[in-house]
Amino acid sequence: MNTLPTSAVVLAGAVDLDTDTVTPGVLGFLAIFAVGLALYYLMRSMTGKLRALNVGADAEREGTGPAAASAEEESRS
Structure with a gap:
């Protein structure tokens, strides 16, 4: 049917x-x-995103993040 594999072997x-x-x-x-270049830029991007996640989690623990602000508004209503 397909002669390409056979001819490649020969x-x-x-x-x-x-x-x-x-x-x-x-x-x-x-x-x-x-x-290697793609890996460098992917790792750099991932590090930035993980740092942003860490900063957001720290702010939420302290009660100054966006989740704390929306929870405070709901408690006022």
Whole structure:
């Protein structure tokens, strides 16, 4: 039905690669660099969001956060 896997196996057997000279090259370096760069910015974003969560939780414990203000308004009504 599909001859691509069969022809790939046949062609792969015909190619003789020297394991000492095969390297990832520039494309491999760029792929790893892009993954590292994306990871850096994702971690930086996550750290900022976690800090904002922590500040919000601290303010709520002290009674100065938005949840405390809305609860205070409801108790007045």
